[in-house]
Amino acid sequence: MNDKRLQQDLQRLYGSHVTALNAPPRAAVLELARPADWSALGAVWRGVQSDLGLPAPAIAVNGHDGFQLWFALAEVGMATQAAELLPALCRAYLPELRPTRLSMWSAAMATAAPALPPQRQEQQVAGEQWSAFVAPDLAPVFSDEPWLDTEPGPEAQAEVLGRLACISPAQLAAALEQLGARTGSTSPPQAPSAQPARPMAPVGLVTNGADETDPRRFLLRVMNDEAVAMALRIEAAKALLSAPAKP
Numbered sequence: 001m002n003d004k005r006l007q008q009d010l011q012r013l014y015g016s017h018v019t020a021l022n023a024p025p026r027a028a029v030l031e032l033a034r035p036a037d038w039s040a041l042g043a044v045w046r047g048v049q050s051d052l053g054l055p056a057p058a059i060a061v062n063g064h065d066g067f068q069l070w071f072a073l074a075e076v077g078m079a080t081q082a083a084e085l086l087p088a089l090c091r092a093y094l095p096e097l098r099p100t101r102l103s104m105w106s107a108a109m110a111t112a113a114p115a116l117p118p119q120r121q122e123q124q125v126a127g128e129q130w131s132a133f134v135a136p137d138l139a140p141v142f143s144d145e146p147w148l149d150t151e152p153g154p155e156a157q158a159e160v161l162g163r164l165a166c167i168s169p170a171q172l173a174a175a176l177e178q179l180g181a182r183t184g185s186t187s188p189p190q191a192p193s194a195q196p197a198r199p200m201a202p203v204g205l206v207t208n209g210a211d212e213t214d215p216r217r218f219l220l221r222v223m224n225d226e227a228v229a230m231a232l233r234i235e236a237a238k239a240l241l242s243a244p245a246k247p
Contacts, residue, residue, distance in 0.1 A: 003154030009161035013058070013072035014116070018154075022113040023105060026073045026166075028082035029114050030057075030089065031103040033066025036146040038139045041067045044093045045136070052175040055165040059139050061146040063121035063131035067139065068114065074166040079107035081172050088179040118152045133160045134237075141237045148238050 007018045016024035023029055032041040048054040058070040073082055086104040094102065105111050117131040129147040167175075 003158065005158040006154040006161070009158050009164075010116070013161060013164060013166060014070075015076070016116060020116050021119070023070075023116055025076045025079060025107040027116075028071040028073060028079070028086060028106040029068055029104070030071075030086050031062060031066050031068045031114065032094070032097070032101060033062065033103070033146075034101050036061070036066045036143050038067055038143050040094060040097065041069065042136075042139065044089050045069060047093050048089065048175070052178060054167055054171055054175055056163075058133050058161060058164055059136060060117045060131060060133045061139075061142045061148070062114070063117075063119065063129050063147045066146055067142070068117075070117075070133070072164060072166040073172075074168050076107070078167070078169055078172055081169075081176060082106040083108040084176055085172065085179070088176065092179055118148075118157060120151070121147065133157050135160050138237045141234050145234055150238070 003018065010016050010018055010020070013026075014024045015026040030041075030044065045057065045059060049056050055072070057072070060068040060070055062068055071082065071085075073079070083104075083106045086106065090097075090102055090104075103111070103114070105114055115131065117133050119131045121129045121131060128149055128151075130150070130152055132148050132152040134142065
């Protein structure tokens with residue numbers, strides 16, 4: 001995969017190019033797996049924005065059994081604070097989950113770095129399974145199959161990452177203070193006066209001027225229709241992620 005726009009967004013957010021195999025030093029990753037559960041991890045994704053005033057982390061399916069949140073750090077030196085942030089978020093938003101279902105990584109942690117999406121996962125069965133960044137609207141339909149069975153389109157991946165921003169040192173320090181990470185408090189944070197982050201549009205979706213014949217609009221309607229079989233909703237989401245974005 002060699003797409004200039006995707007490379008630029010990965011470099012801007014994480015200090016890494018698309019060819020990198022492992023998480024770069026400016027990333028922090030929280031994973032919930034075995035099984036994948038977006039309803040639980042989605043509470044963290046919403047909370048870091050509405051409660052803590054942080055930029056939205058990227059959402060990814062790991063290609064086999066879970067969801068990930070990829071936090072972008074403005075500076076490499078923030079890794080130690082990020083190592084405090086991740087368990088504090090778990091205490092605040094995921095207190096009832098078994099620790100064995102959670103994985104955390106920052107450059108300050110002595111744990112194996114996860115692979116930077118998009119990556120093809122090695123499987124013992126026929127077919128392909130890819131990790132990929134996904135838009136919030138698409139995440140829920142991947143709970144049963146947290147992967148793509150075709151290589152993600154680089155334009156669609158760039159469309160997801162292009163809306164995201166890095167966490168500044170001041171933002172991270174304020175979030176840690178509010179979470180009570182340094183004092184060991186497990187109380188849920190109180191929402192600040194800042195407005196919640198604006199919801200992101202689905203990958204590659206053109207929301208203005210789309211008519212009933214627009215294939216992306218059709219796929220989105222299928223994906224969001226609870227009366228449609230889940231297998232078809234998943235296929236619609238995968239099609240949105242794999243298709244090139246409209247110019």
